[in-house]
Amino acid sequence: MKVTMIGSGYVGLVSGACFADFGHDVTCVDKDERKIEALKAGKIPIFEPGLDNLVSSNVAAGRLAFTTDVKAGVAGADAVFIAVGTPSRRGDGHADLSYVYAAAAEIAQAITGFTVIVDKSTVPVGTGDEVERIMREANPNAEFAVVSNPEFLREGAAIDDFKRPDRIVIGGDDPRAMAVMREVYRPLHINKSPIVEMDRRGAELTKYAANAFLAVKITFINEIADLCEKVGANVQDVARGIGLDNRIGSKFLHAGPGYG
Known part of the structure; x- marks a missing residue:
């Protein structure tokens, strides 16, 4: 084509x-x-x-x-x-x-x-x-x-x-x-x-919905990282502990810089 x-x-x-x-x-x-x-x-x-x-x-x-x-x-x-x-x-x-x-x-x-x-x-x-x-x-x-x-x-x-x-x-x-x-x-x-x-509008919204959800995961794990520092926990252990839940998934659960 x-x-x-x-x-x-x-x-x-x-x-x-x-x-x-x-x-x-x-x-x-x-x-x-x-x-x-x-x-x-x-x-x-x-x-x-x-x-x-x-x-x-x-x-x-x-x-x-x-x-x-x-x-x-x-x-x-x-x-x-x-x-x-x-x-x-x-x-x-x-x-x-x-x-x-x-x-x-x-x-x-x-x-x-x-x-x-x-x-x-x-x-x-x-x-x-x-x-x-x-x-x-x-x-x-x-x-x-x-x-x-x-x-x-x-x-x-x-x-x-x-x-x-x-x-x-x-x-x-x-x-x-x-x-x-x-x-x-x-x-x-x-x-x-x-x-x-x-439909076309659904596809347009799917892109924004995906971006927004990934932003939520990144922001969430960074908040958990701050909490880990306060209570003496390891954020990588926590991320693995929740990421192995199939309902959550392990991707984008790496604490670090915020999304952009």
């Missing part, structure tokens, strides 16, 4: 390289000319173990390409992933969705034939609805469907997380779009990675 990544940052580049390694024809698009030229020259702008080899091998195989041209990158794609930044705004802390919405407007003018538009960026609930509205307004004749497919990658283990995920969350209600997404992730499904399908 032909897959396009809008945004060649951490999520876009890792996801694009992994999709190419699955055998898809992937184009990563970014407006930063220096970043694209560096990638074409084999220079990776971020540090992620194994990413340089993954990128170089798939570029050599002709499955991975880089461009600044949105129109050329999107034309003919089966699925276009929006993986641009959504930084917190100064003052109110809300997610800045201007990059997502700008990408949506450009994509609408570039797609040819039925295309699945995939929100990969971390976005507030309801963003998919607004992306759809913007695209309809920008190009009333465009044939597309918007789905949500949140990422759950850990820095330093992103490639392994992508290729061996706990689950793949896909949110949408268009049968054609869901069929395309199943095909995009078919190599993972063959390897028994569960695909969890739901």
Whole structure:
């Protein structure tokens, strides 16, 4: 399948390289000319173990390409992933969705034939609805469907997380779009990675719910660490004692710096 990544940052580049390694024809698009030229020259702008080899091998195989041209990158794609930044705004802390919405407007003018538009960026609930509205307004004749497919990658283990995920969350209600997404992730499904399908807003909220729950575990064990210091207990013993309970689990029960 032909897959396009809008945004060649951490999520876009890792996801694009992994999709190419699955055998898809992937184009990563970014407006930063220096970043694209560096990638074409084999220079990776971020540090992620194994990413340089993954990128170089798939570029050599002709499955991975880089461009600044949105129109050329999107034309003919089966699925276009929006993986641009959504930084917190100064003052109110809300997610800045201007990059997502700008990408949506450009994509609408570039797609040819039925295309699945995939929100990969971390976005507030309801963003998919607004992306759809913007695209309809920008190009009333465009044939597309918007789905949500949140990422759950850990820095330093992103490639392994992508290729061996706990689950793949896909949110949408268009049968054609869901069929395309199943095909995009078919190599993972063959390897028994569960695909969890739901509506679009449910998928958007799943990302925030997961982040919030992990933040709770980190904050909780740090509070327990403070308590251990006061009563003379070893927090690692306590963490192991509660982590072996299947209802709790041992992950993210390591006292240390707070989440961020």
